[in-house]
Amino acid sequence: MSKRPALTPTNDNGTVTRTLIERAYAQLRDDIMSGQLAPDEKLRVEHLKAHYGVSAGTLREAITRLVSDALVIAEGQRGFRVAPIAAADMVDLTNLRVLIEIDALRQSMRAGNADWRAQLQTAYCELSQLEQPLRPDQARTWEGLNIAFHEALLAGHESPWTLRLLRTLSRQSERYRRYAIKLPGSRRDVHAEHREIYESAMAGNELRAALALEAHIRGTADLVARALAGSPEA
Missing domain, CATH: 1.20.120.530 (GntR ligand-binding domain-like)
Known part of the structure; x- marks a missing residue:
């Protein structure tokens, strides 16, 4: 999976955070839809934050939105994984x-x-x-x-x-x-x-x-x- 371009912040911290989360969410969702992130694949935040060019906190926020969309499964202390195709x-x-x-x-x-x-x-x-x-x-x-x-x-x-x-x-x-x-x-x-x-x-x-x-x-x-x-x- 090729590295995503880093997301560039602006001056307003609140706007920056929302923008970064929205972009990370959109990129993650597209990678799940296209199969670049495979069904049942473990989402390792520490690894993926470099790929998507965002902080671990921003990436977790984006992943949490995908949990709400039923595209990602939260596994408690074990983290997250892509929802299976069933x-x-x-x-x-x-x-x-x-x-x-x-x-x-x-x-x-x-x-x-x-x-x-x-x-x-x-x-x-x-x-x-x-x-x-x-x-x-x-x-x-x-x-x-x-x-x-x-x-x-x-x-x-x-x-x-x-x-x-x-x-x-x-x-x-x-x-x-x-x-x-x-x-x-x-x-x-x-x-x-x-x-x-x-x-x-x-x-x-x-x-x-x-x-x-x-x-x-x-x-x-x-x-x-x-x-x-x-x-x-x-």
Whole structure:
């Protein structure tokens, strides 16, 4: 793992501390998401503080935020380790996301106006340009566009709490999506899945859009479960 550039402080000590924690948190999170910090890997603060260019106290604060995000596990006096990738966790996240997101999509389609349709079209076109085909080295950029597309699908829904909860579930699922993208030999056509969801939503076909979205969400969980089980079809 290459050394991160040191984080440069400013004059306001309070602002400096918050800024350093935010940056260390973002860098740690990205390294966990990309797999540079592997599942179950021990996070040795004294070693990592040099890598991230921050003090041990700042790094611990950033790691504590990742514990709250369920991306890191605190082990009492033994320190911290990266949360494992587990099929059961992925299934649990997926079931909850399907339960909430399918209904949110229906509500969004019913309330969606011309602005909603324009936003959805823009998000879909930007995503499509990147994922035909999608390469593993584009995973980080794709993730941002993928989130934008799914949020555009639901943008017509008028429940802020529903959208906040779905954002949290999507962030928790991100590591599994990025893990799935890197799996060798996958026959999954993510672009075709997105196209079916998009076309069904734009056509106002709630049933078809809901079925396509559920199949799409569950596709990642199925792929990860097969990979973790050692299936050659993953």
